[in-house]
Amino acid sequence: MHQLMHRHLGKVVAGAAIALTGTAVMVAVTLPAGAGADDASSARPAAAGAAAPGRDPGQPPPGVVEQVRAQGERGQGRDPLTDDELRRARELALPRPVRGVAKDVTGKPGPEPLTTDLAELGPSEVGLAxxxxxxxxxxxxxxxxxxxxxxxxxxxxxxESTDTQRGVQPPPSHDEAVEAARLLIAAPLGSGLRQDYRDATGRDLTGPGPLAVTGFVYRGRAEGDAPGALADCGEHRCIRLFTKVKNGQWIDTRRFVIDLSARTVGRLG
Structure with missing residues (x-):
């Protein structure tokens, strides 16, 4: 690879993740040495009362992971929402008339789903059985x-209640980040990203499939100077991206802003 960082804004950053102070935090989780699916000794527990081969009999036996219990149609108390409850909640929240008027991130009928979470209990409900x-x-x-x-x-x-807000931009979903990457790749401003991907892999980048992307919201003037059409961000839903070749190198695309509402791509600086 030759002078990649000087030729493109989408520069490849080899072997390191990129963190943007105050905006995104990346946490690395390290597994204990020797942990893995190929560890046959961990897959077959020793008989009750017998020490595992090579283990000091005075040491306590290894922990046992409790099997996940089968989900019922309805959870109990403060149990996480079951798959059935998640499905029912979304169906109840999005009746057909709303689906026909609203649009998702790709422009198809129906709003873009973000989160479905268990709601808090009211003060008078906390002690109920x-x-x-x-x-x-x-x-x-x-x-x-x-x-x-x-x-x-x-x-x-x-x-029971509906809260509607404008100018409020929660973190983007994975589907929104993927759509933002799709728009960037297809845009003229995405030429640097396409070239960097080709330099890193030897292949053409025609869609977001080969990339691992994480999106974070860009709020326009609320974050400082917002050039040109980027001033609409905050009212529009705008995304910036951390971009990585799957199982490969990082490509810096943080200067690009994808306006998902207008389906346009802009650049900071």
Whole structure:
């Protein structure tokens, strides 16, 4: 690879992750030495009362991972939402009339789903033996640039409250980051990224599939000088990206801003 960093804004950063102070934190998790799926001794526990081969009999036996219990249709108490509850919460929060008007990140009918979380109990419900189960369902409507959160009571199957906000930009979902990468790759400003990928892999980059991407919100003037159309960011949903070749090198794309609302690409600096 020759003079890659000086020829392109999307410069390859070999062997290191990039962190943007105050915006994103990357945490590396290191597994204990010897841990892995190929460790046959950990896959077959010793018989009860017998020491494992090579283990000091005076040492306690290794811990046993409890099997995940089968999910029921409805969780109990403060159990995490089950798959069935997640599905029901989203269906209740997004009735068909809303789906027909709203748009997702690709422009298709229906808002872009973001998060579905177990809601907190009310003060009078904390001590109940079987309190109601509620979920907060949030999504972004690209047709109107609104962030919407609905609280759904899974016990009564009713939407109890709806909160709609403009200019509020929660962290992007993985699907939004992938769509931002798709727009950047296809844009004229994505030529540096395409060239850097080819220099790093010897292949052409035609879509986001070969990349691992993480998105973070860009809020326009709230973060300083926002040139040109980037001043709309904050009201529009705008994303910047950490970009990495899967199982390979980092490519610096932080200067680029992808306006998912307008489906355009701009550049900082």
């Amino acid at each position: 079987d309190p109601p189960r509620r979920a907060n369902v949030s999504y972004y409507d690209y047709a109107s640039d609104r962030y919407i959160t609905k609280t759904v009571n899974l016990t009564t199957s009713k939407v």
